[in-house]
Amino acid sequence: MESAIDLIGVGGAGGFLASSLYRGGLPPRIISRGAALQQLRNVGLTIVIDDKRSLYSPINCSALDDVQQFAPILLLTTKSYDIPALLDEIAPRIAADTLLVCVQNGFAAYDAVSSTFGSERAVMGVLYIGASILSPGVIDVKPGIAQFFLPRTHRTALQAMVNALENAGVEAALVDDIERRMWMKQLFLVPFAIVNTETRQPVGRLREDPQARARWGAIAEEIAAIARACGVMMPPDAAAASLLVAERFDPQADSSFARDVWAKRPHEAEALFEPLLRRANQYDISCPLLQQTYEYYAE
Numbered sequence: 001m002e003s004a005i006d007l008i009g010v011g012g013a014g015g016f017l018a019s020s021l022y023r024g025g026l027p028p029r030i031i032s033r034g035a036a037l038q039q040l041r042n043v044g045l046t047i048v049i050d051d052k053r054s055l056y057s058p059i060n061c062s063a064l065d066d067v068q069q070f071a072p073i074l075l076l077t078t079k080s081y082d083i084p085a086l087l088d089e090i091a092p093r094i095a096a097d098t099l100l101v102c103v104q105n106g107f108a109a110y111d112a113v114s115s116t117f118g119s120e121r122a123v124m125g126v127l128y129i130g131a132s133i134l135s136p137g138v139i140d141v142k143p144g145i146a147q148f149f150l151p152r153t154h155r156t157a158l159q160a161m162v163n164a165l166e167n168a169g170v171e172a173a174l175v176d177d178i179e180r181r182m183w184m185k186q187l188f189l190v191p192f193a194i195v196n197t198e199t200r201q202p203v204g205r206l207r208e209d210p211q212a213r214a215r216w217g218a219i220a221e222e223i224a225a226i227a228r229a230c231g232v233m234m235p236p237d238a239a240a241a242s243l244l245v246a247e248r249f250d251p252q253a254d255s256s257f258a259r260d261v262w263a264k265r266p267h268e269a270e271a272l273f274e275p276l277l278r279r280a281n282q283y284d285i286s287c288p289l290l291q292q293t294y295e296y297y298a299e
Helices: 012-024 034-042 080-093 108-117 152-167 178-199 203-208 210-229 238-246 256-262 269-282 288-297
Strands: 005-008 029-032 045-049 052-056 061-063 073-076 099-102 122-124 126-135 138-151 171-175
Touching: 005 012, 012 045, 012 052, 012 126, 012 138, 012 152, 029 034, 034 061, 073 080, 073 152, 080 108, 080 269, 099 108, 099 152, 108 122, 108 269, 122 138, 122 178, 126 178, 138 152, 138 178, 152 171, 178 203, 178 210, 178 238, 178 256, 178 269, 178 288, 203 210, 203 238, 210 238, 210 269, 210 288, 269 288
Parallel strands: 005 029, 005 073, 029 061, 045 138, 073 099, 099 122, 138 171
Antiparallel strands: 045 052, 126 138
């Protein structure tokens, strides 16, 4: 079964986007492996919201090794640390006009895709969603914020996907300021990931904890300073703007970074913090809190 969209990875982000595209009438082909692929083939994709399960079946899915050619739009929803090896594996099978949409947290995946395939084929996607894997092919999606932003420069290719996501109730849009949107996501995500991991408190508790809010805000100000040095406009009060985003999330939400650290799984410290610090060093911006965190978590 041919599809206009391929999606590699069926974790929290991938499961959410895949199910949303199915609801919106533009089902992707999900490319996976192992137990997740087996679950998709035998049962389907299960989305859990507030303990209510929705099953999407049958699912158009395939093993990565079996794909001879990818769709015109390739959504990359794996973890950032998997991206370099994945790009090496798929490069021979990528058509010259395929767009690779990066949905990862942070700049690392987009930087890698741009370096491998060129910036004209790398698409920065900015996704806000609280979602996690309950078991292979079974995704828990927290109620609340559901946003996906893509660059207007690829409007012809991406408009149908945006329409399908809007039909499914996702706040999806093509925007002219995608880089700023990504920086605004870092302004929220990185402080949340760090403080959530350290305190083991969900976002609702962090919002109410003065000490946690202070640390959160200080980290946000460091990120805003890097963004401004890169020529990106940031809110005058970066700390307040960052914490304001937190109010749109389910109070019980944890960050994927924290869940990985707590479970002693591979995590995205390198992908989240290194690109920020590299940009900071380029402009001689001092970021002691980010530097300390990076040195603590990076292997």
